Amino acid sequence: MITKIIPCLWFDECAEQAMNYYLSVFPNSEITHIERYPDESLNEHFVGKAGKVISGEFVLDGVKFRCLDGGPVFKMNEAISFTIDCKDQSEIDYYWEKLSYFTELEQCGWCKDQFGMTWQILPHNMGELLANGGNKAIQVMMQQQKIIISDIENAK
Template identity: 35%
Template sequence: MSQKIIPNLWFNGDAEQGGEFYSAALPNTTSRITARYPDEVPESQAGFAGKPLVVDLSVDGFQITMINSDAHFRPNPSISFMLNFDPLMFGGDADTARARLDETWAALAEGGMVLMELAEYPFSPHYGWVQDRYGVSWQLMLTDPEGDPRPFVIPQIMFAGAVQDKAREAAELYTSLFDDAEIGMVAEYPAATGAAGAGSVMFGEFRVGDQWFSMMDSNVAHEFAFSPGVSLEVRCHGQAEIDRLWDALSAVPEAEQCGWLADRYGVSWQIVPDNMGELMERPGAYGRMLKMKKLVIADF
């Protein structure tokens, strides 16, 4: 699968351990350290010199990046990950799919917090929502193999609080920025339900290339909001694409740093060159990057 957008998770110094945890907890999952802090870092990062900076997770071929940093941010359920346990993944055996779901649920729930109990719901015979020990939220669902095929991992973006009922608007913006992108199925709230207004998105999907995302307007008021605890990384081919996406997305000037931005809904993005690894190997590149807001390839 070609993956244009890579979710990034913020970890409090324990990304390597997190990679080991997810490799054991999630089906078809591996992790590896792909970047380390340089030996010479700013005083504020002195404890990280030489330690892992980036740990990449492959979940059934879907890449998630873990950033090894401090306790400044933490993931929350505003962006979660749906795991579709389709019996076709397990030789067409629904019992095996259900058993693997239960095993994954038990591993993720240990030391975490259940947000929706694992049970039968109108939309799935076996579903639950859990926040794991690292604060990352997962929605586990036993899916119908007769339905439209979907990947095992689908990030879900939930709009609440100051951006309540903005899911459809955000999806229209995001799909307008990428080639081969579209909004898929949208199910609306037929009437005002809790915090959600009539006609807002109860559940919807959009696609960017081969990737699927889901979105929803929450019908429950939440205290949390989008944050850099979960960010969306876009790897751009050249400075022109960086400039275009930066100009279209960045809406919070004080959030601009080292290729990071926050859009008008508060969602954090990282707009980076697709040869970032090569650029960071240049002498002094790390220090130069720390001084940038938008990344400028020529300045590395």
């Protein structure tokens, strides 16, 4: 099946580093293509960039992504995030340890990694946990940075 919608991530001269880092975090992942800047003598815009990444394609746990090293013109922000549905607390802990970088920005299972990408690291049954616990569960969740499933389950 051909994937019709593929997220493209804009990096500031760290696309290759980001791809390699994400591959180390997510299982079943691979870089499928890298396009590099050609010889800098071909174009004035290539000066100092020969051999560096222009764009790349990679797969993280079965999800296809594209990226480019577009420079400092645009920055990632919280308007776009990727949710990781976790099977249990140990999986939440794993991804949180790997992806949480800016601790002052963490809240309700949201964190930002070293490249500026925002992640929601949540239990797969988050809706059910909140529905079962009512307002108290929501209040507990709102006070958390990393989600602690047992605290939400025990909200009374």
